[in-house]
Amino acid sequence: MKLLNYMFLFFFSIGVLNAQEIKVTGKVTDNQNLALPGVNILIKGSHKGVQTDFDGNYTILAHIGDTLMYSYLGYETEEKKVDSQSTTMHVTMQVSAAQLEEVVVVGYAPVYKRQITASATVVSSESISRKPRKRRRKLSRKQTINKGYTNQNNSTIRIRGMNSISNANQPLYVVDGVPVNSRDIALVKAIKPENIIKTEVLKNKKASAIYGSRASGGVVLITTKSGNYKVQNDESYKEIIENDFKRVNLSPLSTFSIDVDKASYSNIRRMINNGTNIPADAVKIEEMINYFDYEYEQPTGKHPFAIHTEYTSTPWNAKTQLVKIGLKGKEIPQNEIPPSNLVFLIDVSGSMSNSNKLPLLKKAFKLLVKQLREKDKVSIVVYAGAAGMVLKPTSGANKQEINQALQNLQAGGSTAGGEGIQLAYKIAKENFIKNGNNRVILATDGDFNVGISSDKEMKDLIEEKRKSNVFLTCLGFGMGNYKDSKLETLADKGNGNHAYIDTMQEAQRVLGKEFGGTLYTIAKDVKIQVEFNPGKVQAYRLIGYENRLLEDEDFVDDTKDAGELGSGHTVTALYEVVPVGVKSEYVKDVANLKYTDSKMNTDYGDELLTVKFRYKKPKERKSIEMIHVLKTDNKSSVSQDFNFAASVAWFGMKLRNSKYIENEDLNTIISLARTNKEKDDQGYKAEFVRLMNSYNGL
Missing domain, CATH: 2.60.40.1230 (Gamma-adaptin ear (GAE) domain)
Structure with missing residues (x-):
């Protein structure tokens, strides 16, 4: 009888274990150990799935015994079975030997399959409209997924099969036949999905046959309903009503x-x-x-x-x-400035990918690092969809370590500015130097769009944080979606100052020549x-x-x-x-006052x-x-x-x-x-x- 009971409990526990849903996390990379963003991960035999984020990371709920299928355009599909020990599953994908072939029709340069062997995909306006999205700026998305699959994450167009996924290899965007300048990509991504007829993606060097060297990172062809899209500026400025006499x-x-x-x-x-x-x-x-x-x-x-x-x-x-x-x-004099406790708060969201944003920012901050002293300390906080510390408080004497942390930064994701600000002030307060120079240096285009993001919300947050005697410097970068009004609000309410850096010359002025004035009140x-x-x-x-x-x-x-x-x-x-x-x-005339007699001294x-x-x-x-x-x-x-x-x-x-x-x-x-x-x-x-x-x- 005891034996029967033990057997019953054994098989019952196995059934419970198999029915248990666990959280599986991991990272997907290629054979060069580069992260793959936008990989489709599907539970085999179901419609449930997710996609990897910009850094190749994913999280999915699955049952023990489920099989996860990893698929990505241009790569072999991988399968992995979930067992009781599979809470972390990293996957390395291999490039597919068989490349896709299909007829690609370009509205101004037809290319047939006998002329092109590069991979291509077409995404209709319907599939774009069906795609869940958290914000408009994530518009230019493509998917190559199994029918019935439900996408649960945002992804950015990143054409694989190139040498790297660095910003230098970002694709060429062509909207209604007109190539778009790299500085305006953020604006193109803001086109509403309902205004797009289709999006076509070309990849590999063969795509260069149409567009030349500009297509080394691939090509994204967007056709809008109007057929004559023009880049519209998305910068914002607070209204100014000129002072009257x-x-x-x-x-x-x-x-x-x-x-x-x-x-x-x-x-x-x-x-x-x-x-x-x-x-x-x-x-x-x-x-x-x-x-x-x-x-x-x-x-x-x-x-x-x-x-x-x-x-x-x-x-x-x-x-x-x-x-x-x-x-x-x-x-x-710089040697008389009190010790500094600086927190670099750096926006690494997708809107910061252009050359005049994060790449310029990294070069600019190295000018500041060059002037740090041993008694100064620096922390680096970054934010995109979430915020995190990438450099713990480090002495200004360790310039190589600070510069390496800056160099490692990459852009991608949405912009949770409020969360980043809270973390930066928390770190500044934890490392507060009495009678020192305590300051958060925020570098961004100001395009906050996740969490606390409105001008009023940011104003209320900063007014609360300034009570900590931590000052704020706001540095604006980039163009096209630059949010001057937000940065001005932050600087005004955060006991700080605001500068716009458009060139290395301006960076030298703000963070080099005027280092003391910028950072010491x-x-x-x-x-x-x-x-x-x-x-x-x-x-x-x-x-x-x-x-x-x-x-x-x-x-x-x-x-x-x-x-x-x-x-x-x-x-x-x-x-x-x-x-x-x-x-x-x-000077307008006014009526004489009955009850007030103004006498001049x-x-x-x-x-x-x-x-x-x-x-x-x-x-x-x-x-x-x-x-x-x-x-x-x-x-x-x-x-x-x-x-x-x-x-x-x-x-x-x-x-x-x-x-x-x-x-x-x-x-x-x-x-x-x-x-x-x-x-x-x-x-x-x-x-x-x-x-x-x-x-x-x-």
């Missing part, structure tokens, strides 16, 4: 936060060099002005910055005057409040800084966030003012305005106030710096089609800049003149 007797105070960001200028430079249209909201005049170095004197007193003011006639309007307010931050929450003398000024308007305006009461409110000033940074603000006695269309007849500044030391919460007065007798001579800044503002207003410029002649703007660029050791001012000449020819 305000009457001094009604609004005597003007209050705003400083802005040391310079991203707008380098972004505009990229657009002009590429011959593309410049959206008005991409033009932030304050960032254009502040891109350039000005010969402001260093501070000599107890405060961390010096104040410089000038005023002169406005070059674009004979009836107004121009006021300049300049700040110069104290320059801290000498004053935070810097606010400016200007009071105009109604005896001298009828009306005024602040040029630029539209996204930095504050309420007048915010000036003395230490809970209100404002901009940061870095070591050696300069900040310049320009006001256009209408003097008393000048009849101007910008005539005791300060020689003063044009008073500027008040408030700032906090980096580790303190209470602000310090400074006061500076600009008198009317300061108009004797005008510096070249002032004239050059005026030319930059003038050009910015022209790009924005401002209603406030009477003279729009670009040649006059160019002449003003050219005659006031003598102090130009780095050549940036000369480059500005060249850019305006290029724009003039567009």
Whole structure:
């Protein structure tokens, strides 16, 4: 009887074991140990399956005894049986000796099977529409799968059978007969599936017979329903409503936060060099002005910055005057900068694959690594569909280890920016250096699309994280889907700064020449409040800084966030003012007030305005106030710096089609800049003149 019971329990346990569903994970590679993304993994005899991710990894739920089938275009199908020990199953696939042959019809160059032996596949619009997808940007997908198979993961077109799966071997995209520039691939992938008739894929060197050397990574042919697709820009910018003139007797105070960001200028430079249209909201005049170095004197007193003011006639309007307010931050020698705890937070999502994104980013960050000291430490966090740490806190002396971690980065997947930010701040806080320079350096195109991703969600997240006294630097890369508004929000709310890197030259400037200013804050929450003398000024308007305006009461409110000033940074603000006695269309009449009688104080007849500044030391919460007065007798001579800044503002207003410029002649703007660029050791001012000449020819 006991024997029967034991036998019953034995066979029963075997049945339970076979019915048990377990999670199987693994990685699929080729015979060169390169990851294979998009491999179809199907449970034999069922419709249940998954695909490998960009790194060749997969996870599937299967029963003990099931057989997993691994299939991929151009490779032999592999089979593996699941047993009780099979929680991890790695597979190496072998290239198939038999290549596919079929008629491939290209709308502008027919190729028949006797002319091509390369593999090809066609995906219809119906199959694309049926494919589950998490986001639009994953549009250009292809599948070669068994009928009835249910795809559970996203995959990216990556044509195998080439030498590697590196970004250098990405396929050539041809949409409606027109080859697409590599920088615009992210935009092509954003085409809605319902707008696509079919997608054809050619692979191997034989495809080069049609497209030449550009097809070395294969060809993806997309035919849209319209038949005349044109690349549409997917960049986004926050709306800017140009500052209007305000009457001094009604609004005597003007209050705003400083802005040391310079991203707008380098972004505009990229657009002009590429011959593309410049959206008005991409033009932030304050960032254009502040891109350039000005010969402001260093501070000599107890405060961390010096104040410089000038005023002169406005070059674009004979009836107004121009006021300049300049700040110069104290320059801290690099060897005196406190130890740094830096967390590189790097976007490695699929949208970062283009050459002017992740590849440029890696080169740029090596410039920063070169300047690190032994007492500095660096961590690297990456994020795509998820976030992870790829380099634990490492001394700046171990440059080879840091650079190797950067070099190993590859792009692929969606963009979970919020998750990456949380992990980066967590690591920064765990390694916090008291009285040190604690900073997260975020490098991305800003195209967050998974998890916390909206501007408001990101703003709320960063406002919470900045309480940790960890500062934030945002570096924007790339084009086509660059999200300026998100990066500006992050930088503004994260006690940080924002730059756009379009070339290695710009990387050298931001992470090399201006290393200290970019990464070391000498004053935070810097606010400016200007009071105009109604005896001298009828009306005024602040040029630029539209996204930095504050309420007048915010000036003395230490809970209100404002901009940061870095070591050696300069900040310049320009006001256009209408003097008393000048009849101007910008000064509108208002009705007399019944209950309020505004009386002018005539005791300060020689003063044009008073500027008040408030700032906090980096580790303190209470602000310090400074006061500076600009008198009317300061108009004797005008510096070249002032004239050059005026030319930059003038050009910015022209790009924005401002209603406030009477003279729009670009040649006059160019002449003003050219005659006031003598102090130009780095050549940036000369480059500005060249850019305006290029724009003039567009």
